[in-house]
Amino acid sequence: MARVSIGLTVNGQAVSAEVEPRMTLADFLRDELGLTGTKLGCEHGVCGACTVLIDGAAVRSCLMLAVQAEGADVLTIEGLSHNGLHPVQEAYWEHHGLQCGFCTPGMVLTAYAFLQERPDPSDEEIREALAGNLCRCTGYQNIVVAVRAAAEKLAGAR
Amino acid sequence: MTLQVLPRGKWLGARVKRVEDPRFLTGEAKYLADITLPGTVHVAFVRSPHGHARIRRIDTATAKEMPGVLAVFTADDVAPLPPLASGLPVEGLKPTPQPVLAKEKVRFVGEAIAAVVAESRYLAEDAAEQVTVDYEPLPAVVDAQRAMQPDAPTLHEELGSNIVYQKTTTLGDIEGAFAQADHVFRRRLHTNRFVAAPMETRGCISVYERASGHLTFYSSTQMPHMLRLFLALFLGIPEHKVRVISPEVGGGFGQKMTIYPEEVVVAYLGKVLGRPVKWVEDRRENLAAATHAKEQIIELEAAVRSDGRILGLKARLIGDGGAYSFNTASALIEPLAGAGLIPGVYDIQHYQHEVIAVCTNKSPVGAYRAVGWTAAQTARELFFDEIARELDLDPAELRRRNVISSEQFPYTTCTGMVYDSGTYRESLERALELVGYGELRRRQAELRQQGRYLGVGISLYVEPTAWGSEIALQAGFPFPSHDNATVTIDPSGKVRVAVSVHSHGQGHETTLAQVAAEILGVSIEDVVVEHGDTDRAPWGMGTYASRSAVIGGGMVALAAQEVRQKVLRVASRLLEVAPEDLDIQDGTVFVKGAPDRSLSMFQVAFAAYLDNRTRAEGEEPLLSATKFYDPRATYSNGCIVTVCEVDIETGLVRLDRIVAVEDCGTMLNPMIVEGQVMGAIAQGIGGALYEQITYDESGQLMTDTFVNYLLPGAAEVPPLTIEHLESPSPVTIGGIKGIGEGGLLATPASVAGAVLDALAPFDVHIERLPLTPERIVEAVGHS
Numbered sequence: 001m002a003r004v005s006i007g008l009t010v011n012g013q014a015v016s017a018e019v020e021p022r023m024t025l026a027d028f029l030r031d032e033l034g035l036t037g038t039k040l041g042c043e044h045g046v047c048g049a050c051t052v053l054i055d056g057a058a059v060r061s062c063l064m065l066a067v068q069a070e071g072a073d074v075l076t077i078e079g080l081s082h083n084g085l086h087p088v089q090e091a092y093w094e095h096h097g098l099q100c101g102f103c104t105p106g107m108v109l110t111a112y113a114f115l116q117e118r119p120d121p122s123d124e125e126i127r128e129a130l131a132g133n134l135c136r137c138t139g140y141q142n143i144v145v146a147v148r149a150a151a152e153k154l155a156g157a158r
Numbered sequence: 159m160t161l162q163v164l165p166r167g168k169w170l171g172a173r174v175k176r177v178e179d180p181r182f183l184t185g186e187a188k189y190l191a192d193i194t195l196p197g198t199v200h201v202a203f204v205r206s207p208h209g210h211a212r213i214r215r216i217d218t219a220t221a222k223e224m225p226g227v228l229a230v231f232t233a234d235d236v237a238p239l240p241p242l243a244s245g246l247p248v249e250g251l252k253p254t255p256q257p258v259l260a261k262e263k264v265r266f267v268g269e270a271i272a273a274v275v276a277e278s279r280y281l282a283e284d285a286a287e288q289v290t291v292d293y294e295p296l297p298a299v300v301d302a303q304r305a306m307q308p309d310a311p312t313l314h315e316e317l318g319s320n321i322v323y324q325k326t327t328t329l330g331d332i333e334g335a336f337a338q339a340d341h342v343f344r345r346r347l348h349t350n351r352f353v354a355a356p357m358e359t360r361g362c363i364s365v366y367e368r369a370s371g372h373l374t375f376y377s378s379t380q381m382p383h384m385l386r387l388f389l390a391l392f393l394g395i396p397e398h399k400v401r402v403i404s405p406e407v408g409g410g411f412g413q414k415m416t417i418y419p420e421e422v423v424v425a426y427l428g429k430v431l432g433r434p435v436k437w438v439e440d441r442r443e444n445l446a447a448a449t450h451a452k453e454q455i456i457e458l459e460a461a462v463r464s465d466g467r468i469l470g471l472k473a474r475l476i477g478d479g480g481a482y483s484f485n486t487a488s489a490l491i492e493p494l495a496g497a498g499l500i501p502g503v504y505d506i507q508h509y510q511h512e513v514i515a516v517c518t519n520k521s522p523v524g525a526y527r528a529v530g531w532t533a534a535q536t537a538r539e540l541f542f543d544e545i546a547r548e549l550d551l552d553p554a555e556l557r558r559r560n561v562i563s564s565e566q567f568p569y570t571t572c573t574g575m576v577y578d579s580g581t582y583r584e585s586l587e588r589a590l591e592l593v594g595y596g597e598l599r600r601r602q603a604e605l606r607q608q609g610r611y612l613g614v615g616i617s618l619y620v621e622p623t624a625w626g627s628e629i630a631l632q633a634g635f636p637f638p639s640h641d642n643a644t645v646t647i648d649p650s651g652k653v654r655v656a657v658s659v660h661s662h663g664q665g666h667e668t669t670l671a672q673v674a675a676e677i678l679g680v681s682i683e684d685v686v687v688e689h690g691d692t693d694r695a696p697w698g699m700g701t702y703a704s705r706s707a708v709i710g711g712g713m714v715a716l717a718a719q720e721v722r723q724k725v726l727r728v729a730s731r732l733l734e735v736a737p738e739d740l741d742i743q744d745g746t747v748f749v750k751g752a753p754d755r756s757l758s759m760f761q762v763a764f765a766a767y768l769d770n771r772t773r774a775e776g777e778e779p780l781l782s783a784t785k786f787y788d789p790r791a792t793y794s795n796g797c798i799v800t801v802c803e804v805d806i807e808t809g810l811v812r813l814d815r816i817v818a819v820e821d822c823g824t825m826l827n828p829m830i831v832e833g834q835v836m837g838a839i840a841q842g843i844g845g846a847l848y849e850q851i852t853y854d855e856s857g858q859l860m861t862d863t864f865v866n867y868l869l870p871g872a873a874e875v876p877p878l879t880i881e882h883l884e885s886p887s888p889v890t891i892g893g894i895k896g897i898g899e900g901g902l903l904a905t906p907a908s909v910a911g912a913v914l915d916a917l918a919p920f921d922v923h924i925e926r927l928p929l930t931p932e933r934i935v936e937a938v939g940h941s
Contacts, residue, residue, distance in 0.1 A: 020280070022280070023280075030191075030192075031194075035185075036185070036188065036189075036191075036192035037184070037185015037186070038185070039189070039191075039357075039358070039408070040191065041357045041358070041359075041441070042441040042863070042864045043440055043441060044441065044863050044864065044865065046863070046864035046865060047357065047441075047864060049357060076185070077184065077185035078184070078185050078186075080184075081184070085180065085183060085184070089183040089184070092179075092183055093175060093176070093179045093180065093183060094175060096175075096176065096829050096830070096832075096833050098179060098182055098183070099409075099663035099664070099665070099833055099837065100182075100356070100357065100358070100406075100407065100408045100409040100662055100663030101178075101179075101181075101182025101183075101187055101406065101408065101663070102189065102356075102357040102358045102408030102409060103357050103408075104182050104183060105185045108183065126872075127872040127873045128872075128873060130871070130872040130873075131871045131872055131873045132871070133871075133872075134357065134864070134869050134871060135357070135872075136354075136355060136356055136357050136409050136411070136837070136840075136841070136869070137357075137409055137663045137833070137837045138833060138836060138837050138840075139833075139835075139836030139837045139838075139839055139840035139875055139878060139901075140836075140840065140871075140872040140875045141836050141875065141877070141878050142832075142833065142836065143872065144872065
């Protein structure tokens with residue numbers, strides 16, 4: 001299959017590559033760039049494990065082709081923090097907001113993007129914001145608590 | 159130090175943050191799909207689109223010619239591999255071995271027929287589409303009761319019937335109980351087929367080194383050592399040349415304790431092709447071909463006195479086993495385990511059960527959190543609610559009149575379970591108090607006047623935990639079940655704990671380190687817990703059935719205790735005092751009453767390994783011990799109360815809140831206990847309201863994505879209140895009981911009970927779960 005050249009920014013670094021047009025962005029990040037923190041849980045856009053940020057917005061990298069990311073600024077879980085944990089990650093840790101960890105990168109990035117838009121959310125808004133990310137271990141309650149705590153941490157840091 | 163009571167100082171019982179979390183939070187954790195070895199090739203399976211069909215011919219020629227394709231294997235190419243059968247046979251269960259690739263017939267949608275190996279998964283899938291199979295479709299049977307009829311399509315013709323097990327057991331004086339009854343009530347419940355659906359699907363990588371004949375097999379499994387044993391037997395590779403590595407595992411819940419046909423095929427492909435062979439399941443495959451769970455048809459009959467006392471129960475449990483009973487008696491696990499727990503927390507000594515296991519054209523059944531017990535609990539609790547309504551008795555009061563009281567422990571059930579201790583009645587009262595039960599009933603009456611329907615559901619449960627040999631026997635599965643831990647202090651004084659129980663979210667790296675740190679008197683930062691690699695961990699059965707806290711905690715405590723004695727012996731020679739006069743705290747060994755006479759753990763350990771004078775004749779330099787633990791049977795308990803409101807126009811259920819009072823004896827880490835309870839409750843909500851695997855009459859799978867198989871999300875789970883009661887087990891090390899399953903055991907009954915309580919004015923009768931809006935609207939319409 002003919003390959004296509006793409007150029008994009010991933011976690012602050014310029015990346016150029018030749019990819020098959022049918023390759024998903026998730027597979028590109030994982031298999032071509034080795035960024036395996038992005039997980040695949042359903043590959044049909046429901047579970048949210050593959051969530052990454054594109055130009056600041058949370059998107060499902062399994063539903064997008066790598067070629068569609070041409071010129072985009074992509075943030076994956078690997079790029080969220082370079083020294084220690086980001087306050088959102090810290091909050092998930094402190095409040096036991098993860099168990100098996102598989103949904104966690106998507107959950108953390110979804111919460112991160114949400115809190116940028118809505119720095120002081122109610123619990124109901126948090127639950128709504130997380131509605132597109134499935135977790136099979138935690139029952140969500142500690143994740144809600146963690147996101148609320150992260151909001152407080154981020155507010156304190158401002 | 160006796161281990162009946164564990165020391166509870168800085169670590170044990172504390173809400174210690176999980177030491178494993180940072181690598182998950184940063185995305186550095188490596189799951190199966192994240193591992194890529196040089197030269198890896200990828201597998202795509204060709205799977206049956208038919209529920210039941212004869213295979214006339216398979217044409218692989220086109221696929222084999224496609225770019226990047228290395229091989230296409232069908233049943234004929236894997237002829238040396240034996241079919242999968244129950245590794246541990248149960249008396250009376252007819253064998254229905256499953257070929258690792260279908261031969262002659264397919265018996266469920268998703269059954270693997272061929273394995274295509276190519277340079278990439280994309281190319282493997284391209285080629286898999288070009289494998290053509292000529293099928294002769296056969297009539298299918300997807301209902302267990304229909305499958306029992308003599309004229310039903312037969313899955314395994316050689317058996318002449320789809321019934322693979324049928325046995326009636328009478329306990330106590332059942333006829334006498336029914337003769338004394340004022341009332342006899344009956345209820346039938348067909349519980350839904352639902353699935354573990356771990357966020358990480360199954361997967362494996364086979365790496366075979368031809369020169370040495372060594373197989374390294376990576377698998378997303380809950381039981382690495384059991385998988386090693388069976389791979390060695392199936393592939394004919396000596397076991398000492400097989401290594402199984404289970405990397406990070408993204409949830410299991412029982413689904414990953416099965417040894418699957420795909421694993422055996424991939425292992426074999428690696429051996430034949432001489433290149434690393436990788437298979438990662440996609441979600442459709444997971445929903446179609448990983449084990450299903452929890453579908454039973456349960457008919458109950460109760461002999462009841464007019465005061466609400468249940469005198470006796472008759473039960474008929476039909477397990478819908480799917481196409482093959484291929485692994486650890488899988489067609490039987492649901493109804494057999496369920497039958498044992500029908501009496502549950504209630505003092506009922508006269509009981510008769512008939513257990514039936516049936517094959518149907520569906521994916522085979524396997525374990526899923528509270529296997530068998532979820533259906534049994536749901537059927538009995540909903541039945542008791544109905545009895546209470548019939549007798550015009552409060553459902554809480556009916557339970558009070560029948561529950562086993564604390565004075566009765568140890569209590570032997572008519573099914574042979576020995577309940578060691580617990581807070582059955584207390585958990586009920588506390589849960590009612592927390593939820594504000596009296597006020598809720600008043601509010602319910604008020605709202606009904608306004609045409610609003612509030613419901614309260616109570617599910618009072620006992621949970622067999624600590625799956626060792628004794629409880630396995632008591633639950634009807636007479637197989638040994640035990641595990642090992644090795645605790646070692648290295649020459650520099652750091653602690654390594656290697657365990658055979660496997661963590662796939664449960665947090666063993668924290669809880670088991672807490673046990674070791676407490677007993678050895680060191681900081682948790684100086685302890686590392688290793689698991690999931692058969693070359694590093696001692697032999698054992700793995701993680702399932704709420705066993706790891708009890709067995710893992712117990713075996714680590716035993717091994718750490720022995721290592722502690724060794725440390726004290728060495729230090730006693732260095733400090734010239736008796737070992738009894740020494741203590742260890744914060745990594746320092748010191749003389750009791752004279753803390754300035756002390757040595758660091760580094761000094762003691764260094765001397766133990768490298769200063770021969772610290773060793774008496776015959777003693778070993780290693781500060782290491784390996785201990786096994788096979789605990790006595792212990793039982794956790796609790797009560798889950800759900801409050802909901804039902805919109806009778808739309809059938810929508812809004813969960814208001816759920817209160818869970820649980821008792822798992824001594825807690826290693828309450829934060830982790832709560833996490834287990836909350837996660838299991840969410841799965842139970844799914845089972846009560848959303849999740850169901852469905853097939854049409856022809857055996858076609860109708861739920862093959864997360865669009866049509868619905869998991870609860872954050873918006874569907876209401877606020878949860880968890881409270882702990884703590885009655886330490888008198889029979890296990892430290893009094894620990896397990897906690898893994900109670901939430902899923904009891905929540906479907908609690909949630910469904912709340913919905914049916916809300917609908918009580920309509921006198922609805924519902925025999926099927928989940929309680930979808932359609933079912934609710936239909937039931938209300940028919941009332």
